[in-house]
Amino acid sequence: MKRAFLLTALCLGLAGPAFAAVGAELPGYQVVVDLTNRASLQRGAKYFMNYCLGCHSVKYSRYSRIGEDLGLDMEMVKDNLIFTGQRVSERMEIAMAPDEAERWFGASPPDLSMIARQKGATYIYQYLMTFYADEDRPWGVNNWRFPYTTMPHVLWREQGLQRAEWKDAENGNGDKKKVIEGLTLESPGLKTPEEYQQLVVDLTSFLVYVSEPARLTRERVGTWVLFFLLVLGGFAYFLKREYWQDIH
Numbered sequence: 001m002k003r004a005f006l007l008t009a010l011c012l013g014l015a016g017p018a019f020a021a022v023g024a025e026l027p028g029y030q031v032v033v034d035l036t037n038r039a040s041l042q043r044g045a046k047y048f049m050n051y052c053l054g055c056h057s058v059k060y061s062r063y064s065r066i067g068e069d070l071g072l073d074m075e076m077v078k079d080n081l082i083f084t085g086q087r088v089s090e091r092m093e094i095a096m097a098p099d100e101a102e103r104w105f106g107a108s109p110p111d112l113s114m115i116a117r118q119k120g121a122t123y124i125y126q127y128l129m130t131f132y133a134d135e136d137r138p139w140g141v142n143n144w145r146f147p148y149t150t151m152p153h154v155l156w157r158e159q160g161l162q163r164a165e166w167k168d169a170e171n172g173n174g175d176k177k178k179v180i181e182g183l184t185l186e187s188p189g190l191k192t193p194e195e196y197q198q199l200v201v202d203l204t205s206f207l208v209y210v211s212e213p214a215r216l217t218r219e220r221v222g223t224w225v226l227f228f229l230l231v232l233g234g235f236a237y238f239l240k241r242e243y244w245q246d247i248h
């Protein structure tokens with residue numbers, strides 16, 4: 001018991017600083033992902049192919065499976081989702097070599113198959129919502145959720161450019177430093193803030209879906225399994241009563 005306690009404490013102790021190193025949680029930015037909303041997932045898939053697949057693979061997913069799960073026939077998949085000249089049966093890979101990517105960006109764009117399971121939907125949503133102008137960064141932008149990220153703000157035309165509002169804060173040692181208080185939209189993009197937010201919700205939902213494609217089926221089947229167990233339980237109960245009634 002004591003050993004288990006110590007082990008847990010040790011793990012938490014070790015994990016704590018690792019979590020702390022990732023940017024702050026941003027309470028003002030929350031997302032609700034609804035995997036039953038097919039229209040949203042379809043839009044998310046399309047945005048992903050347009051804006052993200054140039055750099056990020058989703059190498060465990062095939063176009064055909066995505067089409068099937070999201071209710072698109074193969075012609076629609078070919079016409080609307082594949083911009084890379086690949087076949088529908090192929091996996092969603094990218095042409096860029098990892099070492100080249102690293103030379104261009106300083107960090108290789110990760111495969112996003114598991115990102116939603118690894119970091120959560122809220123993280124992805126906050127990351128895509130909180131790019132802001134920063135002249136000191138190579139791409140002219142920084143990120144509130146993931147400070148000093150090497151990813152450019154690929155959706156800047158849609159969102160426009162945000163500027164950070166700073167305030168003074170003190171850390172535990174009494175040192176003063178500047179922290180971000182909020183972001184304001186300085187030059188609007190092609191989309192209104194509401195439209196842009198919806199775009200990010202769609203993209204986030206799509207990434208949650210690809211991180212576990214079976215979840216759509218599992219949840220549907222799961223309801224039936226529970227219903228079946230309930231009915232079976234009822235039968236079993238009456239059967240038991242029937243068997244035992246002569247014994248008491």
Ligand code: HEC
Pocket residue numbers: 048051052053054055056105107108109110112115119124127128146148149150151152154155203
């Ligand atoms: C021009 C190339 C490029 C494009 C296009 C691009 N990204 Fe990235 N992305 C990167 C790079 C580089 C990184 C690695 C950032 C780092 O580690 O500093 C990254 C990292 C990420 C991460 C992981 C962040 C983390 O915490 O590790 C997510 C999530 C992400 N991108 C989502 C997207 C989405 C969604 C799109 C499409 C809207 C997109 N990216 C388009 C280059 C790109």
